Amino acid sequence: MPELPDVEIYRKYLQSTAFNQKIVKADFYCPRILHDITERRLQSALRGCRFTAAERHGKHLFAALDDTKWLVLHFGMTGFLAYYKDPDKQPSHVCLQVAFDNGYYLAYDCQRKLGQISLTADMESYIKKLGMGPDAMDQELSFSTFKDRVANGRGMIKSALMDQDRIAGIGNIYADEILFQAGVDPKAKAGRLDEDRLRAIFRKTKEVLSTAIDRQAHPEDFPRSYIIPRRQAGAACPKCDGSIEAVKVSGRTTYYCPKCQK
């Protein structure tokens, strides 16, 4: 689930729930999710601290601990956050549970355990180390930077959009939506697209992602012209009288309308 819009919603959720409360305890339930850090070190980094800020870069969430270090959360395919007081509200695949002094808990839940939890003193260098490109929603991201990063190579445009090293934050389903809204064939060669199509993709990237954030990433609340709520082969295209087809692009199932996307 968690692509840029979902992680942005988690960021706001964290901000509006767990901020500025003292952490009294942290419990870990799946060691494999820890990345380059031991349970002990993370435990001692968390205890006694408060979450004081939350930033997002691509699909990564950075939660500041007393403004001195960052808890880094990546959600894999199935991760999410939950804040609750009643232990009955605890979700079923908790990997990390933080207890606060007000009696509430914050859980990082990840059913398939494909996410990662880490710690860093410096967010910028962490991002750099991972080789991530600029965030897709970064206000500073200009068309020319976007073009330089995305419109090169012989690969397909959908793969380029999903490549976190080029632009961070776009995953399988939002790549499909962006290309559907831009009217571009997901298999088109990234390096062969003309200026107009690239501009359309750039514009739709911002538009689709911000629309998704506004709608809380609930597909049922997306505009009627969106393809995301209709991700099945044979579904009616929301823009023409054709129908949606499923194909594989870089191994990922891709839904698109062959009539609208050339």
Add this chain to the structure above:
DNA sequence: ACATTGACCTGAGAGC
């Protein structure tokens, strides 16, 4: 340089 495949994990849903 790029596409493809399989691996990492677990569970939901389809089909029988």
Add this chain to the structure above:
DNA sequence: TGCTCTCAGGTCAATG
């Protein structure tokens, strides 16, 4: 009802 099969919104490494 229960079994088996396929698939899932992410990423990485190995292979062609």
